[in-house]
Amino acid sequence: MIGNIIAYIRFIHTSTDVMLSGKHGEPLWAKIGLVLLVFFLVGYLGVAIAGKPDYLMAGILFFGAVFVSLALVLMYYLVDSLKDRSMEITETLIGVIEARDSNLNGHSRNVQELSMCLYRHLPASLKDKISPVSFEYAALLHDVGKLGVPESILNKPGKLNPEEWNVMKQHPKIAMDLLKSLPLFDEIRDWILYHHERIDGKGYYGLPGKDIPIQARIIAICDTYSAITMRRSYKDMKTHEEAKNIIKEIAGSQLDADLVAIFLTIPKEELQACKPQTIDFAN
Numbered sequence: 001m002i003g004n005i006i007a008y009i010r011f012i013h014t015s016t017d018v019m020l021s022g023k024h025g026e027p028l029w030a031k032i033g034l035v036l037l038v039f040f041l042v043g044y045l046g047v048a049i050a051g052k053p054d055y056l057m058a059g060i061l062f063f064g065a066v067f068v069s070l071a072l073v074l075m076y077y078l079v080d081s082l083k084d085r086s087m088e089i090t091e092t093l094i095g096v097i098e099a100r101d102s103n104l105n106g107h108s109r110n111v112q113e114l115s116m117c118l119y120r121h122l123p124a125s126l127k128d129k130i131s132p133v134s135f136e137y138a139a140l141l142h143d144v145g146k147l148g149v150p151e152s153i154l155n156k157p158g159k160l161n162p163e164e165w166n167v168m169k170q171h172p173k174i175a176m177d178l179l180k181s182l183p184l185f186d187e188i189r190d191w192i193l194y195h196h197e198r199i200d201g202k203g204y205y206g207l208p209g210k211d212i213p214i215q216a217r218i219i220a221i222c223d224t225y226s227a228i229t230m231r232r233s234y235k236d237m238k239t240h241e242e243a244k245n246i247i248k249e250i251a252g253s254q255l256d257a258d259l260v261a262i263f264l265t266i267p268k269e270e271l272q273a274c275k276p277q278t279i280d281f282a283n
Contacts, residue, residue, distance in 0.1 A: 090140055097146055106276035107226055108143050113274035114222035115139035118263050126214065131187070135215050138188035142195050142219050145175030169204050172196060191215040195223060198254045217256040221247065221263050224255065225271070240268050 094108045116136055119127065146154060149171055153164045160168060176193045179185040194207055194216040201208030212220075228243040238246070244264060251260035 090137060093144065094140060097144060105230070107230060108140055109276045110226045110230070110274055111142060111219065111222045112136060112140040113276075114226060114271065115218055117266060117270055117274055118218055118222060118259070121262055121266055129214060134187050135191070135218075137185070138191040138215055139219050139222065141175065141179075141185075141188070142192050142223065143171065143175075144178060144192070145171035145173065147178065148174035169196075172204060188215075191219065195219040199256055200253045212256075214256075214259075217259055221255050221259055224250075225263070240271065 091109075098105060098108065116132070116139070119130060119132060119135060122130075149168055153160065153167055156164065172193045172195065176189050179189050179192070191213050194203075194205065194212050197203035197205060197207045197212045197216060197220070199209050199212070199217075203212075224247060225243050228238050228246055229240065231237040247255060247260055248264065251257040
């Protein structure tokens with residue numbers, strides 16, 4: 001039972017993400033489950049220490065613990081299956097978006113992989129602030145608002161004029177509105193809404209510095225790197241070294257300087273491994 005309690009706590013800790021609650025902290029049912037497990041453990045110890053259990057009682061206690069173990073395994077399986085299917089649906093949605101915009105062509109997946117790569121390199125003090133599953137969905141869905149942008153703007157071969165650019169800048173707000181109907185994504189909506197904010201407060205919504213959610217600041221770095229190193233209809237792609245230099249120049253004004261410093265320590269090979277097969281990237 002001690003092992004079951006440890007496994008249960010780990011399960012709850014790793015599962016309170018976007019696919020279960022969309023909120024930080026343990027839900028009420030999780031706390032009740034833990035109390036019941038502790039109650040059974042106390043009962044087992046009481047019988048073992050104070051009582052005189054026979055083989056029948058020992059068998060009941062043993063198979064009861066085995067049953068709980070099997071139930072935990074089933075819970076793990078069901079939650080993992082739910083997450084896998086939900087990710088497949090999300091990836092299908094991203095495929096629809098990228099089919100409308102020839103300039104994306106794997107960009108969303110690349111930002112997702114880059115963001116998770118940067119997450120893995122964060123110090124523990126920052127990792128603890130981020131639910132990795134929720135963050136992975138946010139990074140993948142950061143451009144979902146482009147569903148509401150006309151294809152004539154998305155696929156324009158040249159640079160956008162001021163009017164068209166104002167329309168394009170609405171895509172984070174459009175994403176926010178799209179995800180409002182899905183309560184499970186409550187936690188990640190702000191991360192997507194603010195992924196074009198600048199540290200100096202000159203972004204889309206004027207949110208400055210540390211007021212920008214750390215998840216949005218990470219996505220901004222990865223979005224920038226991906227955009228620089230991929231070919232688009234209005235520009236040529238740049239190399240990894242050129243991208244690093246550009247990101248270094250805008251650290252502290254556009255991008256979070258501390259997070260950029262961590263990003264720049266990631267080996268080139270790791271960043272290149274984040275490239276999806278469908279996208280044309282520079283080396």
